Amino acid sequence: MFHFAKPARTVHTTWLHCSASDNPKHDDVSVIDAWHKARGWSGVGYHFFIKKDGTVQTGRPINRIGAHVAGHNTGSIGICLHGLEEDRFTKAQFESLRDLCGQINAAYGLQMRFRGHKEVAAKACPVFDYRKVLALDRKGFITEPFSRRDPVRLEAIPETDGAAKADYPELDVGDRGDAVKRLQELLNAAGAFMGVDLKVDGIFGGQTAEAVVELKQEYDLYPSPVVVAHVWRTLIAAEKAQAA
Missing domain, CATH: 1.10.101.10 (PGBD-like superfamily/PGBD)
Incomplete structure (x- = not known):
């Protein structure tokens, strides 16, 4: 299971992406690395890549500024999930995303913001409903703890109590x-x-x-x-x- 290590640099936002491909041959961070190098970059711009089977791969070293959201790379972490069609992302990917983001959130005192690339760019990326997957509020904060390593404790309050x-x-x-x-x-x-x-x-x-x-x-x-x-x-x- 993947374990997140907090970088030395200042981070306040985690940006979410999708790879715009469902081709199984592209389901590896090494492929993204090659694509980004072909653009003239030093290497993959994302810090993490999540495969269809839920495997979390590391990309750009976490202590280096990423290259994934123009104008917003400083102070951020980039996570990319392999996929293009919304209904072809897997349960394993979303479970890994929740676990990884839960770890990141805990490392930053529950004050990390999680945003989608499309919030600041004319793109559909990511195409899945990341707000629902991560239980985000309107500002991009995780509202419910779901990582086993997240230290948050919720009181024993029923999820359903008859209220609408x-x-x-x-x-x-x-x-x-x-x-x-x-x-x-x-x-x-x-x-x-x-x-x-x-x-x-x-x-x-x-x-x-x-x-x-x-x-x-x-x-x-x-x-x-x-x-x-x-x-x-x-x-x-x-x-x-x-x-x-």
């Missing part, structure tokens, strides 16, 4: 409305913000963001202010525990 999916809307700074009011009420009930009551005004501002981050630190969750389903479940469980 709409009861767990994703929220972030700048959002407004009744869902934000409910969030603020739950944060107050949990005493998450240094024991100071938040104003329940339905506006997701700075104090609400600080309260969310503090709650996440208490439960060892990823430290962005974005609120996703298991954050809601954590707050609801805390509210029920206090009422018991």
Whole structure:
């Protein structure tokens, strides 16, 4: 099983790619290396390559800046999965991607952003739904721990508790409305913000963001202010525990 080693250089973003080929003869990092050398590069631009069978291969040395996202290579890691058609990526590839990204995320204190090449380029790369595969929030942070080496611990909160999916809307700074009011009420009930009551005004501002981050630190969750389903479940469980 592959083990990620954190590089000495500063890294803040991991970029995801696909190789634009389903040809089995191309399913190896050495092929990508040859392609990139043919372009005049020093070698493969990606740091990691994931084969159809889930094998994680190393490409460019992790301590060297990659060549995979024009204008965004500094401070980044590049991961490429072999494939072109969305329905031909394999379960093994996605399991390896989740494990690798979980290790990377843990190495950077759960503050690594994961983005697709197509977010900054006129490309379809990667063609698979990486946000779903990695359980990313709208900012590109992993919301659910799935690596066996990820130190995050989630409280024993049921995944399904009878609530509708709409009861767990994703929220972030700048959002407004009744869902934000409910969030603020739950944060107050949990005493998450240094024991100071938040104003329940339905506006997701700075104090609400600080309260969310503090709650996440208490439960060892990823430290962005974005609120996703298991954050809601954590707050609801805390509210029920206090009422018991």
